[in-house]
Amino acid sequence: MTARISYTLADVATRAGVSEITVSRVLRNKASVAEKTRERVLAVVREMGYVPNRVAGTLASSGSNLVGVVLPSLSNIVFPDVLRGIHAALAPSGYQPVVGVTDYDQEIEEQLVASLLSWQPAAMILSGLHHTSYTVEMLRRAGVRIAELMDIDATPLDIAVGMSHHRAGIDTARYLHGRGYRRFGYVGHDRSRDLRAARRYEGLRQGLAEAGLSLEGEIAAAAPSSTSAGRELLGQLLAAHRDLDVVVFSNDDMAVGGAFHCFAAGIRLRDELALFGFNGLDIGQALPQPLSTLRSHRFLIGRTAAEMILEPRGADARPVIRDTGYDIIEGETA
Amino acid sequence: MTARISYTLADVATRAGVSEITVSRVLRNKASVAEKTRERVLAVVREMGYVPNRVAGTLASSGSNLVGVVLPSLSNIVFPDVLRGIHAALAPSGYQPVVGVTDYDQEIEEQLVASLLSWQPAAMILSGLHHTSYTVEMLRRAGVRIAELMDIDATPLDIAVGMSHHRAGIDTARYLHGRGYRRFGYVGHDRSRDLRAARRYEGLRQGLAEAGLSLEGEIAAAAPSSTSAGRELLGQLLAAHRDLDVVVFSNDDMAVGGAFHCFAAGIRLRDELALFGFNGLDIGQALPQPLSTLRSHRFLIGRTAAEMILEPRGADARPVIRDTGYDIIEGETA
DNA sequence: CTGTTAGCGCCTTCAC
DNA sequence: GTGAAGGCGCTAACAG
Numbered sequence: 001m002t003a004r005i006s007y008t009l010a011d012v013a014t015r016a017g018v019s020e021i022t023v024s025r026v027l028r029n030k031a032s033v034a035e036k037t038r039e040r041v042l043a044v045v046r047e048m049g050y051v052p053n054r055v056a057g058t059l060a061s062s063g064s065n066l067v068g069v070v071l072p073s074l075s076n077i078v079f080p081d082v083l084r085g086i087h088a089a090l091a092p093s094g095y096q097p098v099v100g101v102t103d104y105d106q107e108i109e110e111q112l113v114a115s116l117l118s119w120q121p122a123a124m125i126l127s128g129l130h131h132t133s134y135t136v137e138m139l140r141r142a143g144v145r146i147a148e149l150m151d152i153d154a155t156p157l158d159i160a161v162g163m164s165h166h167r168a169g170i171d172t173a174r175y176l177h178g179r180g181y182r183r184f185g186y187v188g189h190d191r192s193r194d195l196r197a198a199r200r201y202e203g204l205r206q207g208l209a210e211a212g213l214s215l216e217g218e219i220a221a222a223a224p225s226s227t228s229a230g231r232e233l234l235g236q237l238l239a240a241h242r243d244l245d246v247v248v249f250s251n252d253d254m255a256v257g258g259a260f261h262c263f264a265a266g267i268r269l270r271d272e273l274a275l276f277g278f279n280g281l282d283i284g285q286a287l288p289q290p291l292s293t294l295r296s297h298r299f300l301i302g303r304t305a306a307e308m309i310l311e312p313r314g315a316d317a318r319p320v321i322r323d324t325g326y327d328i329i330e331g332e333t334a
Numbered sequence: 335m336t337a338r339i340s341y342t343l344a345d346v347a348t349r350a351g352v353s354e355i356t357v358s359r360v361l362r363n364k365a366s367v368a369e370k371t372r373e374r375v376l377a378v379v380r381e382m383g384y385v386p387n388r389v390a391g392t393l394a395s396s397g398s399n400l401v402g403v404v405l406p407s408l409s410n411i412v413f414p415d416v417l418r419g420i421h422a423a424l425a426p427s428g429y430q431p432v433v434g435v436t437d438y439d440q441e442i443e444e445q446l447v448a449s450l451l452s453w454q455p456a457a458m459i460l461s462g463l464h465h466t467s468y469t470v471e472m473l474r475r476a477g478v479r480i481a482e483l484m485d486i487d488a489t490p491l492d493i494a495v496g497m498s499h500h501r502a503g504i505d506t507a508r509y510l511h512g513r514g515y516r517r518f519g520y521v522g523h524d525r526s527r528d529l530r531a532a533r534r535y536e537g538l539r540q541g542l543a544e545a546g547l548s549l550e551g552e553i554a555a556a557a558p559s560s561t562s563a564g565r566e567l568l569g570q571l572l573a574a575h576r577d578l579d580v581v582v583f584s585n586d587d588m589a590v591g592g593a594f595h596c597f598a599a600g601i602r603l604r605d606e607l608a609l610f611g612f613n614g615l616d617i618g619q620a621l622p623q624p625l626s627t628l629r630s631h632r633f634l635i636g637r638t639a640a641e642m643i644l645e646p647r648g649a650d651a652r653p654v655i656r657d658t659g660y661d662i663i664e665g666e667t668a
Numbered sequence: 669c670t671g672t673t674a675g676c677g678c679c680t681t682c683a684c
Numbered sequence: 685g686t687g688a689a690g691g692c693g694c695t696a697a698c699a700g
Contacts, residue, residue, distance in 0.1 A: 137383055
């Protein structure tokens with residue numbers, strides 16, 4: 001492998017017998033280039049294997065095709081789903097996502113935002129509505145469109161795309177109450193980091209309170225959600241509270257683990273103990289009895305956000321909230 | 335939100351009463367700047383919320399901190415796992431992954447490679463060892479380190495990090511034969527696109543042939559792998575072949591679906607029918623009976639590759655293959 | 669339809 | 685320890 005010896009516009013121009021700007025116009029599909037010239041230039045480009053230098057192009061035109069994407073995690077399928085949606089909407093327009101992962105840490109988010117903004121992105125996509133004040137200042141100053149994903153329970157800088165996790169919690173309580181369940185348990189994961197799970201939890205408690213109920217038993221891991229955590233924690237919860245008739249999980253990963261505990265312990269789902277999740281993951285729906293849960297629209301959130309940031313911002317400059325909603329999946333476990 | 339009004343080095347320099355180059359030196363931690371000057375400059379930088387323009391910096395110095403990452407998919411947790419590993423190794427060094435997704439299409443890969451190379455990345459990470467000839471030419475010409483992931487069954491351009499899927503297939507056959515299974519079935523997904531699954535399949539057949547056996551029944555979907563596909567296909571396979579004693583799945587997603595079919599149909603795992611997967615996903619290990627499978631090291635593959643591409647290439651320029659291997663997980667289903 | 673000129677913001681090189 | 689000049693590769697704006 002030789003050292004980097006990439007060609008420049010000037011090289012192509014010389015070989016094609018035209019000026020740099022003509023080659024530039026051909027490559028950017030600008031009008032006003034004779035068909036014959038265009039063909040000749042394109043032939044030379046292909047022959048030389050010329051790849052334009054977008055770094056230079058961006059500097060000259062002050063507009064890149066990069067979109068900064070800051071996500072809290074990639075461990076759970078939720079954020080890859082969002083990223084797929086983003087990618088699906090960006091790719092046809094030739095935009096490239098540049099990805100950073102914060103591990104749910106706002107300080108890391110701040111550094112990432114600075115780093116991504118230094119690439120003069122066309123837009124920024126973040127997760128959640130809470131950031132450090134310096135992050136917010138940098139974002140405002142950047143003068144590009146900003147989408148904040150997943151959550152719509154506060155006011156965004158520019159665009160929020162997601163659902164209300166608080167209402168989702170309330171609706172979970174109402175739905176399960178409506179189906180006759182009265183003795184509620186809860187199995188959760190690390191709420192101090194997953195603020196959306198915390199919102200659902202609060203909504204759930206509020207919904208129960210409105211029905212004159214409360215959680216009879218609850219347990220939460222300090223760790224991120226996982227199937228194995230759900231399985232273990234349900235076992236522990238049931239050991240302490242034998243009379244629950246329904247258990248709400250912080251998400252489907254946890255709930256599927258709960259289902260596995262029931263399989264292993266010979267507990268009949270719904271008849272003996274009802275389970276309810278959150279997210280509507282495939283794995284839950286593929287269970288022998290499909291999981292009762294609430295479907296979030298993760299791919300849609302990513303795709304919608306990416307579509308919206310590509311549109312120029314109006315002069316009014318008021319924050320926009322796009323609610324992608326959620327559906328209750330009846331399933332067969334609650 | 336106002337228009338983009340980011341400051342430049344010159345703005346900072348003026349306010350700090352020094353020249354641009356001094357500010358530049360401070361920000362890049364170059365020596366030969368007086369401590370007092372450094373402090374004053376840094377104070378001004380923070381006060382103004384100045385964010386350097388890396389586009390300009392890259393153009394001037396011809397070296398970026400971007401790493402192009404081309405993956406076939408994000409739908410399956412496998413590639414997010416790889417991406418996590420890449421991110422984990424890149425982040426401490428200040429490198430940023432720029433991600434493209436090919437959807438297993440070499441033409442899309444070619445376009446993505448061109449697009450990513452146009453950002454003058456410090457290195458490129460791809461998946462698999464097969465690319466179009468133009469892709470290969472562009473990559474060679476780029477003069478940067480190139481890692482090809484997942485597979486080591488052919489010669490890479492520069493670095494290959496992964497495992498031999500062919501040997502994995504052979505070892506699966508040997509292992510199961512060693513445990514006394516003789517009547518083999520296979521449940522797969524779209525092999526025309528997932529070439530590594532195809533390699534494992536071929537290895538499996540070869541391994542069986544060496545033991546004087548063959549697949550008594552097999553079935554494959556034209557679709558990507560999924561839990562629900564695994565569940566349905568196992569049902570179909572068993573309907574046609576009642577006497578199998580073990581079924582090998584193209585991966586864990588499919589195998590977990592198979593386990594769900596068995597739960598629903600009342601088939602006792604291992605006693606009546608053994609199941610074997612591939613990947614060693616958490617979900618399989620969280621099953622009431624942990625799935626017998628072969629663990630690939632996806633995070634390790636990503637992390638190793640990212641570490642290797644950050645090291646300068648030696649003068650000898652010979653391709654390097656790093657085998658991250660795999661482990662057999664005995665589990666309780668085979 | 670094509671070309672010329674003048675930067676984009678920063679960093680390298682050389683001078684002081 | 686600090687600064688001035690020039691250029692990275694490309695494109696906007698203006699000529700012709």
